[in-house]
Amino acid sequence: xxxxxxxxxxxxxxxxxxxxxxxxKVRVFDIRIDGISGDVIKAAIAxxxxxxxxxxxxxxxxxxxxxxxxxxxxxxxxxxxxDNPTLMKRPLFVVxxxxxxxxxxxxxxxxxxxxx
Numbered sequence: 426x427x428x429x430x431x432x433x434x435x436x437x438x439x440x441x442x443x444x445x446x447x448x449x450k451v452r453v454f455d456i457r458i459d460g461i462s463g464d465v466i467k468a469a470i471a472x473x474x475x476x477x478x479x480x481x482x483x484x485x486x487x488x489x490x491x492x493x494x495x496x497x498x499x500x501x502x503x504x505x506x507x508d509n510p511t512l513m514k515r516p517l518f519v520v521x522x523x524x525x526x527x528x529x530x531x532x533x534x535x536x537x538x539x540x541x
Contacts, residue, residue: 426520427451427520429465472522479505480513480514489505
């Protein structure tokens with residue numbers, strides 16, 4: 426499993442700690458330091474929809490030029506996230522061909538199902 430996080434994000438740190446406690450082996454990537462490939466973003470958008478992958482509540486979104494927020498679609502979301510990975514909802518879990526974004530009870534249940 427791979428997980429894309431921001432080390433400064435409390436939710437991301439909680440997710441990594443939970444994975445460790447569950448004994449789930451994971452490769453952690455900090456999107457500010459390690460980045461994230463366009464292929465991973467594209468696959469996540471294809472699997473989950475751009476609306477779930479793009480974080481419109483983030484500071485990065487709020488500071489984005491208004492023109493770049495207009496007429497959002499999958500292609501534009503891919504471009505925006507590729508240019509600024511902090512626009513992606515986090516954490517993003519990648520397990521083979523499966524993707525889970527966020528870290529709530531539903532995400533935990535999905536991760537347990539995927540990894541068992």
